[in-house]
Amino acid sequence: METQRTPVEKDLEDLTDDEALFAELEKDDDHFLSSLREQRLQAIQQEFTRRKVMEESQHGLLTEIESEKEFMDTTLKEKYMVGHFYHSDFRRCKIMDQHLQTLANDYMDTRFVKISVENAPFLVEKLQIQVLPCVIGWVDGYIKTKLVGFDELGNTDGFSTQRLASQFSQAGVIRKKEAATAQGKKSIFQSGNADSEDDEDDY
Incomplete structure (x- = not known):
């Protein structure tokens, strides 16, 4: 029981x-x-x-390159690269540097560099750089975007870093993941939009 x-x-x-x-x-x-x-x-x-x-490998930083040869070699070596052509006396160039340093830290896969126009007479002429700051983005050695002054950033000194990032992102210059390598011969003066290597250089 x-x-x-x-x-x-x-x-x-x-x-x-x-x-x-x-x-x-x-x-x-x-x-x-x-x-x-x-x-x-x-x-x-x-x-x-x-x-x-x-x-x-100096990713994550905005580094200064002194010589044109090193600049061109770096452009061809890096998959993604942003290059700032600047003059030390230009206030807007210093503003651009601040934004680029922030982006360099956020987008580690892209190499961010700058070079003084005084040290790059050949590139200044070849790329027809007439207004500063001038920022160019390359992917696999091909030009994908060219920002002259602040025209495409609202033409104001107070533009946001995000707006600059948007320009680079649309051009495919900053990415979180690697993209497929572009085919064809590399030329730091040529646009990646060309279907043939025989197309004229894009400045």
Whole structure:
């Protein structure tokens, strides 16, 4: 014959069951949190490693290039590159530098560089640079966008970094992921829109 439990005994038994259930849940939570923590640490480590490698190659920074040859070599070597032609006496060039440095930090896959027009007479002539600041974006060595002054940025000194980013993004110069490599011979003076290598250079 089954012994009838008193209300107190029943409550004690239910409490024991609840404690066991909570213990199991806490164990599951600890396992879940531990797994989540491990995944997060791995992601942070991977991002840290990626940024370290990129920074060693001077990605993530707006770096100055002194010679035209190095500038052209860098343009051909980098998949994505933004180059700022500037003059140290021009206030708007300094404004542009601030925005480019911010973007360099946000878009690590793109190399951001600048060169003084005084150090680049051949490029200034070849690219027909007449108004400063002049910022050109290349993908696989081909010109994708050319921003002259602040005309395409609202013609105001107070334009936002996001507006500048939008210009580069539409041209495919800044991206989070690698794009397919363009076919054909590289030329830092030629547009990537051309279907033939025999097309005229795009300035």
